[in-house]
Amino acid sequence: MRLPLRGRLARTLAAFGLAATLIPPVAATTTAADPLILRAGTTQTVQGLNPWSVVDVVDFEIMTLNYDTLVGFGQDVQPVPGFAESWTRSADGLTWTFKIRAGMKWSDGQPATSEDARWTMQYVLDATTAGRTLGLGYLEPYQTAAGVTAVSAPDSTTLIVKSNLDNPLLLQSYIPILPKHIWSKLDPKVASGTFQNPAPIVGSGPYQVVEYKPGQFVRLQRNANYWGQQGAADQIVITTFKNDDTMIQALKKGELDYARDVPAAQFDQLKSNPGGPIVTTDGVSNTFYELAFNCYAKPIPGGGASTKAVQDPAFRDALGYAIDKQAIVDKAFAGHATVGSTQITPFQAGWHAEPNDLRAFNIDTAKAKLDAAGYPLDASGRRLDKEGKAITLRLAWPGAPEEATAASLIVDWFAQLGIKVNAAPEDEAKLGAELLPPEADPPGKANFDMFIWDWVGDPDPTSLLKVLTSAEIGASSDSLWTNARYDELYKKQLAETDAAARHAEVAEMQQIMYDQAPYHVLYYPSQLDANRTDRFGGWRSQPSQNGNPLFGFGPLDYTYLTDAKAVVVPSASPATASPGSSEAAVASATAPTSSAVPSTSGNTSSSVPLLPLGIIALVVIAAVGLLVLRRSREAAEDE
Amino acid sequence: MSGRYLLSKVGQAIFTIVMLLILNFALFRMMPGSPERILGRNPNVSAEAIAATRERWGLDKPVFPDQFLGYVAATAQGDLGFSFVYRGLPVVDVLADRIWPTVILFGLGEIIAIVVGVALGAYTGWRRGGLVDHLGNGASLVLYATPYFLIGMTLLLVFAVGLGWFPTYGMFQIGATYNGYLDQLTDFASHLALPLATVALGLIGQYSIVMRSSIVETLGEEYITTARAKGILDRRILRRHAMPNAMLPMATLIAINLGYVVAGAITVEVVFNWPGLGTLTVDALTARDYPVLQGIFLILSVSVVVANLIADVGYQFLDPRVKA
Numbered sequence: 007m008r009l010p011l012r013g014r015l016a017r018t019l020a021a022f023g024l025a026a027t028l029i030p031p032v033a034a035t036t037t038a039a040d041p042l043i044l045r046a047g048t049t050q051t052v053q054g055l056n057p058w059s060v061v062d063v064v065d066f067e068i069m070t071l072n073y074d075t076l077v078g079f080g081q082d083v084q085p086v087p088g089f090a091e092s093w094t095r096s097a098d099g100l101t102w103t104f105k106i107r108a109g110m111k112w113s114d115g116q117p118a119t120s121e122d123a124r125w126t127m128q129y130v131l132d133a134t135t136a137g138r139t140l141g142l143g144y145l146e147p148y149q150t151a152a153g154v155t156a157v158s159a160p161d162s163t164t165l166i167v168k169s170n171l172d173n174p175l176l177l178q179s180y181i182p183i184l185p186k187h188i189w190s191k192l193d194p195k196v197a198s199g200t201f202q203n204p205a206p207i208v209g210s211g212p213y214q215v216v217e218y219k220p221g222q223f224v225r226l227q228r229n230a231n232y233w234g235q236q237g238a239a240d241q242i243v244i245t246t247f248k249n250d251d252t253m254i255q256a257l258k259k260g261e262l263d264y265a266r267d268v269p270a271a272q273f274d275q276l277k278s279n280p281g282g283p284i285v286t287t288d289g290v291s292n293t294f295y296e297l298a299f300n301c302y303a304k305p306i307p308g309g310g311a312s313t314k315a316v317q318d319p320a321f322r323d324a325l326g327y328a329i330d331k332q333a334i335v336d337k338a339f340a341g342h343a344t345v346g347s348t349q350i351t352p353f354q355a356g357w358h359a360e361p362n363d364l365r366a367f368n369i370d371t372a373k374a375k376l377d378a379a380g381y382p383l384d385a386s387g388r389r390l391d392k393e394g395k396a397i398t399l400r401l402a403w404p405g406a407p408e409e410a411t412a413a414s415l416i417v418d419w420f421a422q423l424g425i426k427v428n429a430a431p432e433d434e435a436k437l438g439a440e441l442l443p444p445e446a447d448p449p450g451k452a453n454f455d456m457f458i459w460d461w462v463g464d465p466d467p468t469s470l471l472k473v474l475t476s477a478e479i480g481a482s483s484d485s486l487w488t489n490a491r492y493d494e495l496y497k498k499q500l501a502e503t504d505a506a507a508r509h510a511e512v513a514e515m516q517q518i519m520y521d522q523a524p525y526h527v528l529y530y531p532s533q534l535d536a537n538r539t540d541r542f543g544g545w546r547s548q549p550s551q552n553g554n555p556l557f558g559f560g561p562l563d564y565t566y567l568t569d570a571k572a573v574v575v576p577s578a579s580p581a582t583a584s585p586g587s588s589e590a591a592v593a594s595a596t597a598p599t600s601s602a603v604p605s606t607s608g609n610t611s612s613s614v615p616l617l618p619l620g621i622i623a624l625v626v627i628a629a630v631g632l633l634v635l636r637r638s639r640e641a642a643e644d645e
Numbered sequence: 646m647s648g649r650y651l652l653s654k655v656g657q658a659i660f661t662i663v664m665l666l667i668l669n670f671a672l673f674r675m676m677p678g679s680p681e682r683i684l685g686r687n688p689n690v691s692a693e694a695i696a697a698t699r700e701r702w703g704l705d706k707p708v709f710p711d712q713f714l715g716y717v718a719a720t721a722q723g724d725l726g727f728s729f730v731y732r733g734l735p736v737v738d739v740l741a742d743r744i745w746p747t748v749i750l751f752g753l754g755e756i757i758a759i760v761v762g763v764a765l766g767a768y769t770g771w772r773r774g775g776l777v778d779h780l781g782n783g784a785s786l787v788l789y790a791t792p793y794f795l796i797g798m799t800l801l802l803v804f805a806v807g808l809g810w811f812p813t814y815g816m817f818q819i820g821a822t823y824n825g826y827l828d829q830l831t832d833f834a835s836h837l838a839l840p841l842a843t844v845a846l847g848l849i850g851q852y853s854i855v856m857r858s859s860i861v862e863t864l865g866e867e868y869i870t871t872a873r874a875k876g877i878l879d880r881r882i883l884r885r886h887a888m889p890n891a892m893l894p895m896a897t898l899i900a901i902n903l904g905y906v907v908a909g910a911i912t913v914e915v916v917f918n919w920p921g922l923g924t925l926t927v928d929a930l931t932a933r934d935y936p937v938l939q940g941i942f943l944i945l946s947v948s949v950v951v952a953n954l955i956a957d958v959g960y961q962f963l964d965p966r967v968k969a
Contacts, residue, residue, distance in 0.1 A: 043820045051928050054732035200733040220731040220739060221928050222920045225820050243819045248915040248924050255806045256813040435933055447696055
């Protein structure tokens with residue numbers, strides 16, 4: 007009686023087994039001819055291949071792998087040869103002459119000359135003079151800030167750029183030099199708009215994208231025509247992970263060589279395993295987080311700050327004594343951050359100037375300063391503003407856990423001063439809209455008191471300094487703060503010829519910001535990355551002192567990479583060989599395999615036509631269905 | 646089968662889909678914030694650039710009637726618009742790339758779960774009170790109560806990282822060189838195994854519990870006693886008399902479950918970085934990619950309506966009383 011039933015269960019399981027035949031336990035896909043692939047993981051999503059649409063770090067990374075910038079970024083983010091191999095500047099500082107290397111080729115074999123650079127810069131110039139934005143508008147400010155007025159290419163190796171601003175920003179321009187023979191055929195508006203720039207991409211950078219799946223990954227192939235040193239990786243795959251736990255597991259298992267943005271807890275766990283194949287890097291990021299105040303002075307009907315106190319520098323200064331930044335770093339980041347001070351991050355080591363008279367955390371000092379500034383306590387212990395109203399401040403932040411921890415600490419500290427804080431996380435886009443002043447388009451109501459948010463910088467401090475200028479109210483300014491001296495210094499440093507003088511001006515701007523405190527810069531988060539050393543060697547950090555190996559500025563970090571397995575083979579003693587020579591050996595050893603034209607390797611594409619797989623799924627469904635039918639017929643015959 | 650019954654059911658389904666279209670449009674416009682505001686956090690971006698972006702995506706036009714009419718007209722022509730986050734890629738292309746991985750993962754997962762869940766439920770119900778029942782029902786309860794995320798992460802840690810049998814993420818080994826189609830299929834299957842097991846395990850518990858209680862209830866009916874009295878074999882009683890009636894609640898459950906496919910897809914696909922609709926939903930939500938979200942919701946809601954229609958029609962075969 008029981009047996010048939012059990013027998014049937016067995017048959018059901020056999021049907022299940024039919025589906026299970028699709029699932030062999032071990033993946034065996036490696037063959038001898040496999041290219042050496044560098045696999046990197048990130049939690050950011052690539053937004054497209056059109057360089058005019060770059061937004062996130064991963065977009066910039068892919069753009070600079072594809073295309074050279076006119077001048078590259080060295081290991082300490084200093085100007086190094088890029089599309090141009092050298093440059094000179096006229097005595098008045100307004101004319102630049104770039105020497106473009108002779109015989110350079112695009113990845114499709116076409117000659118790459120000064121005409122390509124001229125065309126690209128003219129394209130940007132045409133757009134900015136016509137008041138048109140390119141793509142999302144992230145790139146053309148690099149050329150605008152450098153004051154470029156005219157470009158010309160008198161011969162194939164010379165590019166002359168005229169400027170009306172005497173500053174060195176042209177050497178840090180993030181504009182990719184595009185192949186004229188491809189881009190000039192496009193309508194200028196389409197080129198920076200809806201053009202997808204489909205793979206395979208033609209560029210002059212060390213690697214070009216040959217495969218792109220939106221939201222999933224990009225695969226890049228080494229450019230055999232690249233003018234610089236060849237990296238050991240034949241291909242680079244950058245995969246987007248929706249879940250950082252999975253990314254870390256993949257790194258541990260060896261399915262990834264590099265993981266960007268490792269959560270602090272996992273970072274410490276990976277770090278506690280020295281000698282293993284995984285190396286962790288606690289690098290400085292070019293980011294700061296600030297507690298910002300609504301400094302907008304004019305009244306806004308139905309909006310604005312809840313008290314005029316936040317517009318008073320003395321009030322903001324006093325609150326600064328009630329913020330224990332070290333406690334935030336310890337509690338929110340498990341120590342993986344740097345205590346903040348100014349709007350220029352330590353990543354920009356040459357520009358960051360620690361202010362004089364740093365505030366030391368002391369609740370009693372804060373209380374005394376509030377009393378002195380005219381904010382007394384009432385009988386029930388509430389702090390009153392100058393209108394005699396009890397101060398209650400709103401505090402918002404985009405919902406990240408680190409900011410939430412910082413916010414809850416600030417609520418406690420300010421409560422000790424008699425100031426109630428209503429803290430709540432807010433959706434990023436909603437918060438962004440709430441911060442808008444009446445000057446913005448569409449106009450906003452600046453309906454906030456305080457918020458915690460971040461800014462990310464460039465190699466040059468200009469962009470981070472700009473945020474706090476009064477000209478930016480209605481655009482990027484979010485504290486809506488104004489300071490005439492700050493504005494004056496901003497313009498002055500932009501046109502400064504003398505490096506020392508510019509440093510002094512930038513330092514003064516940081517001091518003004520710190521004293522006036524539209525922002526209390528809370529912390530500079532660390533960039534926590536991890537990489538494996540068993541497949542690739544030659545990892546170098548950028549900046550060399552405190553940076554990270556990949557996802558920095560420019561693509562050179564990839565060209566330093568060596569094949570970790572190949573390095574062991576050469577007869578020359580690895581101890582005596584200099585890093586440069588062993589890299590050269592690897593490059594020459596791997597060169598023959600990479601000499602294939604990138605596009606021919608397109609047939610190794612992993613994009614399986616999904617239709618056949620769907621059909622297989624349907625066949626399995628049908629098979630199971632038939633089996634069930636057959637069994638019920640069998641059962642009928644049993645009678 | 647009555648033609649009128651079928652017609653009215655189809656009519657209801659079409660009406661539901663039309664209402665969904667309207668809701669689908671309104672829902673995303675009611676969300677706070679706006680997609681181009683994210684640009685405001687870049688110090689290099691000018692106000693003009695933000696305005697240009699609004700114009701490009703048609704966000705400068707009034708929501709009603711301009712945006713709404715445009716949406717209805719385009720949807721009727723099968724044009725779902727352009728993705729914001731993937732910089733103007735047509736939504737249809739974005740969805741086409743992502744729908745198959747989810748259909749394969751959840752289609753196969755559902756089938757395995759139905760077959761195993763029904764068998765397990767019927768067996769434990771039949772052998773109610775025995776050791777198999779206690780073990781089977783206990784396991785089902787545990788699986789039912791465990792979130793996909795936990796099942797997935799456990800499988801990943803044990804079978805992918807610990808034992809190393811399966812890869813940890815993705816659908817293929819990207820950039821791999823294959824020796825023919827079978828090699829490629831093997832790669833796909835090994836990537837599919839763990840997410841598929843997660844989906845199946847998550848559903849088996851649910852199906853088995855419902856099937857068990859349904860069988861237990863049916864076995865108490867008088868016609869079963871009559872059948873026994875007639876001396877019919879036990880296995881035939883179970884198969885011919887108990888199972889068909891016990892299957893009714895299962896049909897409902899399976900149809901309802903299809904609605905949760907994307908909800909489930911989000912967690913399972915996120916764990917294994919499976920490139921389906923779930924991971925796409927996460928991306929589209931964080932970036933406020935209205936057109937892509939609308940496309941996903943449209944696919945999802947239409948598939949739920951169709952699944953319910955099939956269930957309604959299917960009842961006629963399973964339960965003669967429905968043929969009213």
